[in-house]
Amino acid sequence: MSISSRFSVGIHILALININKESTTTSEFLASSVNTNPAVIRKIMGMLKKAGLIEVRPGIAGSKLTKELAEITLFDVYKAVNVVQENDLFSIHDNPNPLCIVGKNVQNTIEPIFTAAQVAMEKVLISVTLEDVVKDIEAKENIS
Amino acid sequence: MSISSRFSVGIHILALININKESTTTSEFLASSVNTNPAVIRKIMGMLKKAGLIEVRPGIAGSKLTKELAEITLFDVYKAVNVVQENDLFSIHDNPNPLCIVGKNVQNTIEPIFTAAQVAMEKVLISVTLEDVVKDIEAKENIS
DNA sequence: TTAAGTTGTAACTATTTTGATTACATGTAT
């Protein structure tokens, strides 16, 4: 099972809003770039808005970032689009048998390990900003 | 979305086979400790067997580990039970529009970042052995 | 003030995965 593509779509949306900042970036325009439905885009934009990453207003076409690219990390996007809950990257089977030494203690033994693994992953996301992403997109474009 | 509990159940199974090594550990016994169905246990045991972590034979009750506890990492279990595919912890939306600078390049830009995040998580799993887990389970048991 | 265009959101759908369950063939040992 994979983490929802809402995350990569969220990154795509934010990068494109920035790159396209001289024009108005509507959900329809974004949808044609992402290759999905405008309603899907609007739903994700609603999450990005709720997280304070973008400004969008009913009836008004377009949207813009509320912060500088360098001030938005991929972790911010990841949290915004709600793809992995706090301390819930790994699920642990519940109600193991408390009469068994293993059943009684596995959960408490495993949980901190799973948390550490999740945190290590999230730290990588914290270390990358949208500025890094956009610069890399532009660099790749110039090469090709 | 969370990573399947097959992983935590796999750890539970291996730990219990070891702790119970003086007796025979049947799928029914394991099922009662994990609190699930024996067929579920057998399916996961089949994966652990295929990965070379345990010995089980048709018709013969019980199973044992093929290696020392200290030689089995949680990463081995994680790979065995097939909960996350290689380079596929995060899914990326496909067929973005190649006529858009972002659509054309996001995938290639994002992929290495996602891979790095996944690897960071997996490194934590590599660093923990079943011996660590079993010792912690026993320590918790002695305290309580 | 009406018309056109956009966002916000709900409802519905197909697909996929999970985890549980039942059933039974296959294999082993007494």
Place this chain on the structure above:
DNA sequence: ATACATGTAATCAAAATAGTTACAACTTAA
């Protein structure tokens, strides 16, 4: 031969994903 285990397939309900349609609410401009 009987009893018991494992191996495995088929089936099911529940949950999440991603797409689609539809429409209300809002804004702007003619």
